[in-house]
Amino acid sequence: MTETLKNSSVVIATRESRLALWQAEHVKAVLEARGLGVSLLGMTTRGDQILDRSLSKVGGKGLFVKELETALEEGRAQLAVHSLKDVPMELPEGFELAAILEREDPRDAFVSPRYENLAALPQGARVGTSSLRRVVQLKALRPDLQIEPVRGNLDTRLRKLDEGQFDAIVLAAAGLKRLGLGERIRACFSEDEMIPCAGQGALGLELRADAQALRAELQALVHMPTSLATQAERAVSRALGGSCSMPLAAHGRWQADGRLRLDVALGHAEDHAQPLLKLSLTEPVADEAAARALGERAAAQLRERGAQAYLPAAV
Ligand SMILES: NCc1[nH]cc(CCC(=O)O)c1CC(=O)O
Numbered sequence: 001m002t003e004t005l006k007n008s009s010v011v012i013a014t015r016e017s018r019l020a021l022w023q024a025e026h027v028k029a030v031l032e033a034r035g036l037g038v039s040l041l042g043m044t045t046r047g048d049q050i051l052d053r054s055l056s057k058v059g060g061k062g063l064f065v066k067e068l069e070t071a072l073e074e075g076r077a078q079l080a081v082h083s084l085k086d087v088p089m090e091l092p093e094g095f096e097l098a099a100i101l102e103r104e105d106p107r108d109a110f111v112s113p114r115y116e117n118l119a120a121l122p123q124g125a126r127v128g129t130s131s132l133r134r135v136v137q138l139k140a141l142r143p144d145l146q147i148e149p150v151r152g153n154l155d156t157r158l159r160k161l162d163e164g165q166f167d168a169i170v171l172a173a174a175g176l177k178r179l180g181l182g183e184r185i186r187a188c189f190s191e192d193e194m195i196p197c198a199g200q201g202a203l204g205l206e207l208r209a210d211a212q213a214l215r216a217e218l219q220a221l222v223h224m225p226t227s228l229a230t231q232a233e234r235a236v237s238r239a240l241g242g243s244c245s246m247p248l249a250a251h252g253r254w255q256a257d258g259r260l261r262l263d264v265a266l267g268h269a270e271d272h273a274q275p276l277l278k279l280s281l282t283e284p285v286a287d288e289a290a291a292r293a294l295g296e297r298a299a300a301q302l303r304e305r306g307a308q309a310y311l312p313a314a315v
Pocket residue numbers: 083084085086170171172174175176199200201202
């Protein structure tokens with residue numbers, strides 16, 4: 001008997017933030033257009049509950065993923081939709097990323113009620129971000145700024161900005177655009193001045209490794225340029241230990257000549273004022289193995305330039 005998904009229903013496990021729900025609804029609509037029945041199972045994760053501490057200190061981004069995996073394991077859901085950048089580099093045994101969808105704008109956005117871009121900020125201005133990657137790149141661009149943590153979902157962060165806790169905040173353009181908040185973006189950082197995080201702007205679909213029929217169905221959703229670029233990006237992070245207390249930027253861009261350009265920047269895990277280690281590699285990439293090899297080569301070259309001393313001490 002061949003397994004078929006037609007007439008059966010797929011349950012998508014999702015966090016309940018507005019962004020997570022938008023992303024889950026998006027995937028639901030795509031699957032429904034392919035004739036599947038789809039419903040959503042909303043869940044609050046530990047990452048959503050812990051709002052008072054920096055995530056890198058309390059167990060990292062995996063906090064957003066684990067409860068969803070438990071729902072898959074217990075059969076309460078078949079599919080989890082994630083912002084790819086929140087998905088740990090190594091998935092637990094029994095799970096896999098079955099599809100990476102076309103990426104939204106991968107850039108970081110400058111959001112401020114008063115200032116039009118980073119250069120317009122006065123000396124010593126307060127900028128909110130909790131991402132170590134953004135902290136080290138902001139410090140490199142503007143060492144005078146006072147950079148302070150800001151947690152919470154997008155609406156919470158924007159409210160804190162509007163209440164005057166910060167002069168500006170830096171957020172992923174993709175999240176703002178998805179929620180119809182694109183008009184809050186005063187300027188986007190170029191991908192050269194603020195290199196995005198591995199996977200930024202892309203969605204990853206996770207399922208149980210034994211869900212073969214669903215995996216086959218999801219192949220049609222894979223966006224190959226995004227998938228290869230983000231696999232190169234994630235390979236850099238994985239090769240450097242994959243820790244989210246590591247200020248790492250890794251961003252792949254397809255060039256006009258068809259080659260993939262991978263830009264990488266690593267900041268010091270503790271001393272955020274140390275100069276960034278940066279490099280850029282451009283190579284032909286035709287398949288996943290080549291994408292991963294490109295990322296691993298970038299990581300190896302970072303190590304040759306002294307990355308070891310920058311990495312967080314093993315815990
Ligand atoms: N870390 C939280 C998170 N996860 C995904 C996005 C935005 C969407 C994306 O980058 O795919 C955000 C918010 C942000 O970084 O501003």
